[in-house]
Each structure stands twice: as structure tokens, then as C-alpha cells.
Amino acid sequence: MAATAFSASKFTQSFSLNSTRSVDRPPLFPASHPLKTTPSSFLGSTRKLSLSSPSSSTSRHRRRPCRSPAVVAVSEVVKEKKSKSNVSLSNPLITKEEGLELYEDMVLGRSFEDMCAQMYYRGKMFGFVHLYNGQEAVSTGFIKFLKQEDCVVSTYRDHVHALSKGVPARAVMSELFGKTTGCCRGQGGSMHMFSKEHNLLGGFAFIGEGIPVATGAAFTSKYRREVLKEADCDHVTLAFFGDGTCNNGQFFECLNMAALWKLPIVFVVENNLWAIGMSHLRATSDPQIWKKGPAFGMPGVHVDGMDVLKVREVAKEAIGRARRGEGPTLVECETYRFRGHSLADPDELRDPAEKARYASRDPISALKKYMFENNLASEAELKAIDKKIDELVEDAVEFADESPLPARSQLLENVFADPRGFGIGPDGRYRCEDPKFTEGTAQV
Amino acid sequence: MFGIISHKLAASTAGGSPGQPILRAAVLAMMSNYSTATKQIMVREALNSALDEEMAADPTVFLMGEEVGEYEGAYKVSKGLLRKYGPQRVVDTPITEAGFTGIGVGASCHGLRPIVEFMTFNFAMQAIDHIINSAAKTNYMSAGNINVPIVFRGPNGAAAGVGAQHSQCYAAWYSSCPGLKVLAPYSSEDARGLLKTAIRDPDPVVFLENELLYGESFPVSDEVLDSSFCLPIGKAKIEKEGKDVTITAFSRMVGYALKAAEILEKEDLEAEVINLRSIRPLDRSLINNSVRKTNRLVTVEEGFPQHGVGAEICASVVEENFNFLDAPVERISGADVPMPYAANLERLALPQVEDVVRAARRACYRSVPTA
Numbered sequence: 001m002a003a004t005a006f007s008a009s010k011f012t013q014s015f016s017l018n019s020t021r022s023v024d025r026p027p028l029f030p031a032s033h034p035l036k037t038t039p040s041s042f043l044g045s046t047r048k049l050s051l052s053s054p055s056s057s058t059s060r061h062r063r064r065p066c067r068s069p070a071v072v073a074v075s076e077v078v079k080e081k082k083s084k085s086n087v088s089l090s091n092p093l094i095t096k097e098e099g100l101e102l103y104e105d106m107v108l109g110r111s112f113e114d115m116c117a118q119m120y121y122r123g124k125m126f127g128f129v130h131l132y133n134g135q136e137a138v139s140t141g142f143i144k145f146l147k148q149e150d151c152v153v154s155t156y157r158d159h160v161h162a163l164s165k166g167v168p169a170r171a172v173m174s175e176l177f178g179k180t181t182g183c184c185r186g187q188g189g190s191m192h193m194f195s196k197e198h199n200l201l202g203g204f205a206f207i208g209e210g211i212p213v214a215t216g217a218a219f220t221s222k223y224r225r226e227v228l229k230e231a232d233c234d235h236v237t238l239a240f241f242g243d244g245t246c247n248n249g250q251f252f253e254c255l256n257m258a259a260l261w262k263l264p265i266v267f268v269v270e271n272n273l274w275a276i277g278m279s280h281l282r283a284t285s286d287p288q289i290w291k292k293g294p295a296f297g298m299p300g301v302h303v304d305g306m307d308v309l310k311v312r313e314v315a316k317e318a319i320g321r322a323r324r325g326e327g328p329t330l331v332e333c334e335t336y337r338f339r340g341h342s343l344a345d346p347d348e349l350r351d352p353a354e355k356a357r358y359a360s361r362d363p364i365s366a367l368k369k370y371m372f373e374n375n376l377a378s379e380a381e382l383k384a385i386d387k388k389i390d391e392l393v394e395d396a397v398e399f400a401d402e403s404p405l406p407a408r409s410q411l412l413e414n415v416f417a418d419p420r421g422f423g424i425g426p427d428g429r430y431r432c433e434d435p436k437f438t439e440g441t442a443q444v
Numbered sequence: 445m446f447g448i449i450s451h452k453l454a455a456s457t458a459g460g461s462p463g464q465p466i467l468r469a470a471v472l473a474m475m476s477n478y479s480t481a482t483k484q485i486m487v488r489e490a491l492n493s494a495l496d497e498e499m500a501a502d503p504t505v506f507l508m509g510e511e512v513g514e515y516e517g518a519y520k521v522s523k524g525l526l527r528k529y530g531p532q533r534v535v536d537t538p539i540t541e542a543g544f545t546g547i548g549v550g551a552s553c554h555g556l557r558p559i560v561e562f563m564t565f566n567f568a569m570q571a572i573d574h575i576i577n578s579a580a581k582t583n584y585m586s587a588g589n590i591n592v593p594i595v596f597r598g599p600n601g602a603a604a605g606v607g608a609q610h611s612q613c614y615a616a617w618y619s620s621c622p623g624l625k626v627l628a629p630y631s632s633e634d635a636r637g638l639l640k641t642a643i644r645d646p647d648p649v650v651f652l653e654n655e656l657l658y659g660e661s662f663p664v665s666d667e668v669l670d671s672s673f674c675l676p677i678g679k680a681k682i683e684k685e686g687k688d689v690t691i692t693a694f695s696r697m698v699g700y701a702l703k704a705a706e707i708l709e710k711e712d713l714e715a716e717v718i719n720l721r722s723i724r725p726l727d728r729s730l731i732n733n734s735v736r737k738t739n740r741l742v743t744v745e746e747g748f749p750q751h752g753v754g755a756e757i758c759a760s761v762v763e764e765n766f767n768f769l770d771a772p773v774e775r776i777s778g779a780d781v782p783m784p785y786a787a788n789l790e791r792l793a794l795p796q797v798e799d800v801v802r803a804a805r806r807a808c809y810r811s812v813p814t815a
Binding site: 196257 | 503504506530532533537538542543544545546547548549550551552553554555556573574577578582583584585587588589590591593622623625629645646647748802
């Protein structure tokens with residue numbers, strides 16, 4: 001079980017052979033951006049945009065303070081670009097259709113979550129419900145680049161990931177109400193959204209549990225291409241998880257294996273700075289999560305997760321890398337959740353000033369502002385979308401309300417895919433001998 | 445030679461559907477002109493051949509675990525597979541049980557059929573979150589949307605002098621969890637048949653082997669060597685028929701039970717030995733029918749006594765056949781201590797043949813019950 005030690009130079013050497021073009025690429029973001037608001041005091045703030053590629057990781061082997069030369073170099077280039085061009089106003093990053101799509105998706109996420117809160121306090125929803133308000137830019141920014149066949153694996157804060165991936169709002173709402181028309185027939189609940197059709201592989205309650213599952217889905221994609229010879233299989237997997245998870249063993253195990261086997265996966269960290277009441281800075285020895293990527297031989301990127309356009313740029317690059325077979329990427333999105341950890345959390349430990357600061361960077365208002373300033377949409381169009389989404393969410397609630405509760409017989413169903421759980425009999429067919437198999441002593 | 449003929453047959457039936465093993469065996473016999481004399485193979489070879497045939501038949505089956513590739517398996521169970529199938533189907537993993545087990549579960553959620561090998565099931569405790577929470581529960585949580593056709597296999601239970609952290613038996617832990625199927629083979633026939641079924645099964649299967657059994661040889665018939673040979677899950681086997689006392693056991697303890705039965709024969713007690721084969725689902729009907737016949741029960745297992753497999757069997761029999769029991773159920777299990785290292789203490793901590801014999805005598809009122 002001894003780890004083999006290797007020298008720093010050997011490490012970087014071997015990786016420079018495989019290194020991506022990222023060494024020569026300029027930083028991802030256009031220099032001046034109308035969305036650039038007052039920088040937060042967060043360590044990895046919008047100022048320090050850093051794409052740390054493997055070959056530049058030589059710097060990390062020599063002891064340096066946080067603000068390493070590699071990062072400074074990048075921001076200098078940014079400053080250069082800033083002075084060079086003022087192009088953003090005349091050259092928007094998105095088309096009108098894309099803008100409207102992004103807006104609609106984010107508003108759907110926001111309205112849905114607000115409605116969830118209302119329904120919870122009315123007693124229609126119960127148990128643990130974790131809301132995504134404020135983080136919509138991450139979900140929308142990434143998932144809107146995926147195809148249906150690409151996979152998403154999430155945590156317990158998965159309603160909006162499900163919606164962005166395409167699971168109908170009706171199905172998600174019914175699932176939350178515990179009705180049989182839900183996407184998992186009411187058997188999963190808020191924290192366990194699964195959809196085979198949309199390739200949403202959950203929905204996991206344990207932090208870090210979804211990361212190996214996502215890595216496995218990426219492994220499948222690579223296996224399909226190389227062993228089963230399905231040449232056009234370039235499916236990418238996205239694993240979403242939080243800042244606390246980045247201290248968990250499974251996270252590191254998967255970074256290692258994903259980089260080792262060059263799996264088509266993007267590890268998306270939704271760093272909202274808080275576990276429940278435990279601040280990220282109190283829990284982590286080095287709070288800059290993006291740095292953990294290069295330690296395992298993959299690029300680590302930090303991005304402002306309150307800005308959907310910036311997230312989109314990074315997502316495009318990271319997903320593109322994975323699709324081309326260049327391996328995994330670790331993307332740290334600095335974001336914030338406007339509500340408590342869950343609906344049971346009174347949210348008393350967070351500083352109201354901090355909350356206000358992030359509320360002013362609301363991704364939906366920011367995108368709205370951007371679209372107005374670049375004449376991509378009118379007030380009326382956006383209001384029409386708002387109204388449409390409101391109606392959609394109301395309809396989802398009505399549908400969920402009217403849906404029936406699961407039948408009693410559903411209790412014992414779906415424990416096994418093999419319907420009676422008996423495997424193969426000597427006659428070669430599945431045994432269905434003991435109908436009492438899953439009943440135990442329960443009387444249904 | 446047999447192997448070659450089986451392979452040819454397997455190839456011609458494009459993957460070997462799990463049907464009509466008897467017909468196939470007859471065809472085999474005709475084709476090869478051999479008598480149906482039995483052959484002896486080691487459990488290790490039986491497992492290896494099962495893995496080999498299933499990987500040949502279905503390209504989505506792959507093996508992953510520590511040392512399964514270049515080292516040919518920590519216990520040489522995957523010997524020759526790397527050479528045959530390549531490193532992408534026989535994947536050597538880093539020492540990261542939680543990580544690679546989760547990767548296996550994720551791959552099986554998405555269409556492949558992994559076999560995750562644990563060097564021993566003690567190490568699987570680092571991955572037990574994935575075995576229970578993501579493998580066993582996913583089909584239920586997703587209401588049948590996503591099934592997990594994965595096999596977790598490896599040696600379980602005590603070996604010889606390996607100490608407390610390498611000797612625990614996990615049959616009771618895994619079998620208490622709905623959503624898992626738990627199998628424990630004893631002979632080569634069990635090993636082959638159950639492993640093949642496990643790999644073909646669409647649900648998560650925990651396959652508990654035994655390190656000390658790997659090197660033991662058992663006679664196998666032609667039928668067993670056929671590439672479509674499968675044993676049903678949830679069916680126990682009566683290894684030896686009897687009328688005086690029922691002895692249930694699984695894995696290595698079946699051998700002990702059989703030896704005990706031989707000794708009891710000399711005292712005019714005919715024991716019926718049941719090889720459980722499948723711990724979850726437990727073959728309650730077969731056990732209960734046997735107890736109805738003999739009226740006395742002794743359960744034997746290697747694991748810790750509290751909440752063990754024997755406890756479940758006892759409860760099942762008491763619930764269904766209380767009036768048929770002529771004596772209290774005797775449970776033989778490992779001692780209620782972590783496994784000691786010293787050889788004599790280890791012998792005391794594990795069930796021995798004499799313990800089974802004594803328990804059977806007590807159940808038959810041939811000796812005074814212990815306090």
C-alpha cells in the first residue's frame with residue numbers, strides 16, 4: 001500500500017507530453033464586461049480569473065503564497081485586453097435566442113424553488129428540501145450545453161438540475177409532493193431525482209456520493225467508445241457538488257481516477273461558501289478549490305458563478321475538452337444560495353451584509369440587465385417569459401395536487417429489476433416462485 | 445479439452461441464453477463421446493472459468509478491482525483474463541474502494557455490467573456506502589427507472605491467522621438490506637453456477653466467496669462445465685438427506701457440517717445438511733420443509749452471533765413451524781469477539797466440527813443442553 005514517490009520534475013514532464021493546448025490559450029473571458037460589479041472579499045473573486053494548466057503547475061511545487069505568479073500573469077493579460085478593446089457592447093456574447101433560453105431556464109429554476117418554499121410551509125411538501133435560489137447561473141450555464149445523452153449527477157440540491165436537464169416541472173413537483181405521477185413515482189423524493197430518459201443519474205443525499213457515480217458514467221462513455229467500438233459516443237458527464245464535498249475522500253479518489261484514465265467528465269464545484277452553518281473558510285485548509293485540479297493533473301478553473309455568461313464560457317471549454325477526449329476539468333463556481341441550507345434551516349449564522357452583497361449580484365437580474373444593454377430583448381418579451389413560467393409552475397402545482405398518492409401495492413415494487421428477485425431457475429427463466437419474497441412479515 | 449468444446453458451443457449460441465442446460469449437456473456428451481464421468485476442479489478455477497465465459501459472451505461485462513489485471517488477482521481468481529480481454533476490460537484500480545465502487549455503480553447505472561472485486565469484504569467497508577446507498581437503493585428510489593446490474597465479489601470471513609481486521613463475515617450485514625441479493629457458494633458447482641447467474645442478473649449481487657475454499661477441489665459434472673450453466677438465486681441445496689436433525693450452513697461451514705454429519709452417522713443420528721447458497725433471498729420454504737421433517741434445527745455460520753444469519757433462520761422457523769419443533773433451535777456461530785491472532789485462540793473463536801456435532805446432539809436430546 002506504499003505510495004510511489006516521484007519527483008516534481010518527472011511529474012510535470014510526463015504531463016507536458018499530454019498537456020492540452022490550454023498552455024498557450026489566452027484567458028477565457030472578455031476583458032470588460034458590463035456585469036462586472038464590485039468584487040467580493042472572497043479569496044477567489046472575479047478579479048483572479050485563473051486557468052491553471054498542468055504544465056504551469058511547476059510553480060506550485062516551489063513554495064509560494066496564495067497569489068502565485070501564474071495567477072498574476074493571467075490577470076495582467078486580462079488588464080491588457082481590457083485596455084485593448086471595448087468590444088463587448090457591440091459584440092454580445094450570446095444571440096437573442098440563446099439569451100432568452102438562458103433567461104427562461106433561470107427564471108424556471110427560481111420560480112419553481114420559490115413555489116417549493118410556499119408549498120412546504122403549507123404542508124404539501126415534507127422532509128428535507130434544499131433550495132437552489134441564487135445558484136441558477138451554474139445549472140443553466142452548464143446544462144444548457146449538454147445533449148440529451150449526456151449525464152448529470154447531482155446532490156440533494158437537485159431540483160433545478162433536473163429542470164435544466166429537461167425533466168418536466170410537473171414530474172418534479174409531483175415527486176416532491178410524494179405522488180405517484182412523480183419522476184420516481186414518489187419513491188425518491190426531493191433528494192433523489194432520477195430520470196433515465198434525460199440521463200439524470202440522481203439525486204444523492206450523501207455528499208461526495210454522486211461523484212464516483214458520475215465518474216462511472218463517464219467511464220461508461222469511454223468504454224463504449226473504445227471497447228464496444230461505438231465510435232460516435234462522446235457523451236460527457238457533469239458532476240455537481242458543493243464546497244464541503246471538496247474535503248471528502250471520495251472527491252479526491254475520483255479526481256485521481258478521472259485524470260488517470262482521462263474520463264470525459266467535468267467536476268463542477270458550486271462553492272456557495274457555506275455548508276449548513278459551517279463556513280467554507282473554517283473547514284478547509286486551502287479554500288481555493290480550483291487548485292485541487294492541477295494537483296491531480298487536470299486544469300482547475302475558477303469562475304464567477306453568479307454570472308451565467310462567464311459560466312457558459314468556461315462550460316463550453318470544459319465540456320468541449322471532455323468531448324474531444326482530453327480528459328476531466330475541475331471548475332469552481334463561486335456562487336451563493338440566497339436561502340438557508342434547507343427549508344428547516346433558520347439561516348442565522350450568515351452575515352446579512354454578505355447576503356445583501358450577493359443579492360445585488362442576482363444572476364437573473366444581471367442577465368436581464370445585460371440583455372437590455374445589448375438590445376437583445378425588450379422588457380415586454382422578458383415579462384412574457386416570466387408570465388409563462390409562472391403559469392407553468394402553477395400548472396405543475398395543480399397537477400401535483402390532483403395526482404393520486406401511490407397505491408399500497410407500490411410499497412413493495414421496484415426493489416429489484418428482476419420482478420420477483422429470484423434470479424434464474426433451472427428451466428432457464430426467472431423464478432417467480434415465492435410471491436412473498438419482498439414482503440417479509442409486512443402485511444400490505 | 446472440455447473447455448474448448450464448451451467455448452465453441454457458447455460461441456455458436458451467440459452469448460449462451462440461460463436455457464436448457466440439460467439438453468446442451470446431452471449434446472456435449474454426444475459431440476465429445478465422453479462418458480459423463482465427473483471431473484475435479486478447484487473453486488478458484490470454477491470462478492475463473494465463469495468470469496471468462498461471461499466476459500466472452502457479453503462485451504459490456506468488465507472486471508475491476510485491485511490487482512485483478514497484471515497480478516492476475518490477489519488470489520489468482522482472474523488469472524489469464526488480462527491477457528485475453530485487455531486492460532480496458534480487466535481494470536486495475538488504485539487503492540480507492542469508495543471511489544472505484546462508486547465508479548462501478550455509476551457505470552452499471554448507465555449500461556455496463558461491472559464486476560467489482562474487493563480484495564476481501566473487510567475492505568469493502570470503505571465502499572459500503574456505495575453498495576447500500578447507491579447500488580441497493582437506486583432501483584427503488586428511481587421507481588424502476590434505473591437498475592444496477594453489478595456484482596460485488598471477493599473473499600469473506602476468516603482466513604488463517606490474518607487478525608481481527610481481515611476476518612469478519614459480512615453475510616448478516618448485507619443480507620439485512622433490501623435491494624441486494626447475497627450469495628455464498630460452497631463447492632465449485634455453486635461457485636460457477638451462482639457467479640454466472642449473478643453476472644447475468646439485473647440487480648446488485650453481493651457474492652461472498654471464501655479464501656480457504658479457493659484451493660479446494662470438488663467434483664463437477666458435465667452439466668456444470670457447460671457455458672450456460674446457471675443456478676437459481678434463492679434456492680438452497682440439500683447436500684445430504686437425513687431425518688433426525690437439520691443442519692443449515694453456508695460457505696466453508698457446509699464442509700464442516702458435512703463432516704459433522706458423518707460423525708453423527710456413527711451415533712445413529714442422520715443429519716440433513718442444507719447448503720444455503722443464497723442468504724438473501726433466504727430459501728425459507730426449503731428450510732421449513734426440512735424442519736417439518738426432522739423437527740430439530742442447528743444453524744451454523746462463521747460470523748458474529750448477534751443478529752446473524754442463524755438468528756434470522758431461527759426466527760423464520762419459529763414463526764412458521766413452532767409446533768413442529770421438538771427442541772430449541774441451536775445456533776453455532778463465531779465467538780462474540782474480534783478475531784484473535786494466536787492460532788489456538790482463533791480455533792476457539794471459529795466454529796469447529798466438534799461444536800456442530802455437540803449442538804446436534806443437544807438438539808436431539810442426546811446430551812444436556814448448555815446453561
